[in-house]
Amino acid sequence: MKYLSVIIGLLFLVSCDEKPKSLQFKSVTIDTIYEDSLSIRAIELMDGSLAFAADKGTFGSVDLKKGIVRTKVQTYDSILPQFRAVAHTATDFFMLSVSNPALLYKTGDQGDMELVYKEEDEKVFYDAMKFWNDKEGLAVGDSMDGCMSIIITRDGGKTWRKIPCSALPKASEGEGAFAASNTNIDMIGDNTWLATTKGNIYYSPDKGKKWEVFTTPMLKDKETEGIYSIAFFDSKLGVAIGGDYTKPENKNANKALTKDGGKTWQLLADGKEPGYMSCVQFVPNGAGLDMVAVGFKGIFYSGDMGANWEKLSDERFYTLRFLNDSIAYAAGSGRIAKLTFK
Numbered sequence: 001m002k003y004l005s006v007i008i009g010l011l012f013l014v015s016c017d018e019k020p021k022s023l024q025f026k027s028v029t030i031d032t033i034y035e036d037s038l039s040i041r042a043i044e045l046m047d048g049s050l051a052f053a054a055d056k057g058t059f060g061s062v063d064l065k066k067g068i069v070r071t072k073v074q075t076y077d078s079i080l081p082q083f084r085a086v087a088h089t090a091t092d093f094f095m096l097s098v099s100n101p102a103l104l105y106k107t108g109d110q111g112d113m114e115l116v117y118k119e120e121d122e123k124v125f126y127d128a129m130k131f132w133n134d135k136e137g138l139a140v141g142d143s144m145d146g147c148m149s150i151i152i153t154r155d156g157g158k159t160w161r162k163i164p165c166s167a168l169p170k171a172s173e174g175e176g177a178f179a180a181s182n183t184n185i186d187m188i189g190d191n192t193w194l195a196t197t198k199g200n201i202y203y204s205p206d207k208g209k210k211w212e213v214f215t216t217p218m219l220k221d222k223e224t225e226g227i228y229s230i231a232f233f234d235s236k237l238g239v240a241i242g243g244d245y246t247k248p249e250n251k252n253a254n255k256a257l258t259k260d261g262g263k264t265w266q267l268l269a270d271g272k273e274p275g276y277m278s279c280v281q282f283v284p285n286g287a288g289l290d291m292v293a294v295g296f297k298g299i300f301y302s303g304d305m306g307a308n309w310e311k312l313s314d315e316r317f318y319t320l321r322f323l324n325d326s327i328a329y330a331a332g333s334g335r336i337a338k339l340t341f342k
Helices: 001-018
Strands: 026-046 049-053 057-064 067-071 083-088 093-097 102-107 115-121 127-129 137-144 147-153 185-188 192-194 201-205 210-213 223-231 238-244 257-258 279-282 291-295 298-303 310-313 319-322 325-331 332-342
Touching: 001 291, 026 057, 026 067, 026 319, 049 083, 049 192, 049 201, 057 083, 083 137, 093 127, 102 127, 147 325, 185 223, 192 223, 223 325, 238 279, 238 291, 279 319
Parallel strands: 026 083, 083 127, 223 279
Antiparallel strands: 026 049, 026 332, 049 057, 057 067, 083 093, 093 102, 102 115, 127 137, 137 147, 185 192, 192 201, 201 210, 223 238, 238 257, 279 291, 291 298, 298 310, 319 325, 325 332
């Protein structure tokens, strides 16, 4: 019994000494897998393929094994919608256009996209979309009538309902979200976070039934300032990034971290690289230490939870998603690329 106690004690000491380790990326290799004269800000990894939607009504998919690209054009009357938000369930793909009229399409039974939600108003502007599970999903848009525009489905995307302002916090004057990378929404379990142009985080603990607002120290005074992207590693650890795309060299108050589920935020690497970024993601299996951010000023990496960042490439992208802990896919102006980190 005495020896067993000693062994258990030693094991406990060893486990306490083990600290999370960073993946320590030093470089990135970029291989273009699709090129066209499109602005691509919304991508989604789906069971061996990469789905995307863009401007000019264009959407499609890339077979990641065979490299085959398939595209189609979705029209509405004489309109070529500008798609900046996509999402998926196990069975369906969704894409949402930004401005009036807002058009939300779902994979149809006959192989064509089916219009499942339309909203017409001169103020309408939707920014991002994401699903909690195969039945429940959410999209967020700029404020109208005093509250953020939030639509929710509970039936797998067949029907969508707009949450009334009476059930939402009051929005700040001119508050909206940026349709830059389809990453100003994140979800962990039932928890949901929405990031806004006013540097606020809208939080719901119950998949969009109740909401509260947390503030951050991020830039937020001008229309072009605010949070452009958020990512959560778990229900507590999250990162926000953004800035001002008209002043991309400004590195002040454009990166922040939370360790309490979004209630409080602390600035990261304030005054240091990177400046404006449109998308940030945690690296899978990175223990919450590893992050990658992209924007039109390049690709940046942090291996210490955002305290310091290293520029890995000057290549320009708007958005990215990780396939695993070394491969990601990124999209931007005119292309989609495979990124291999080492």
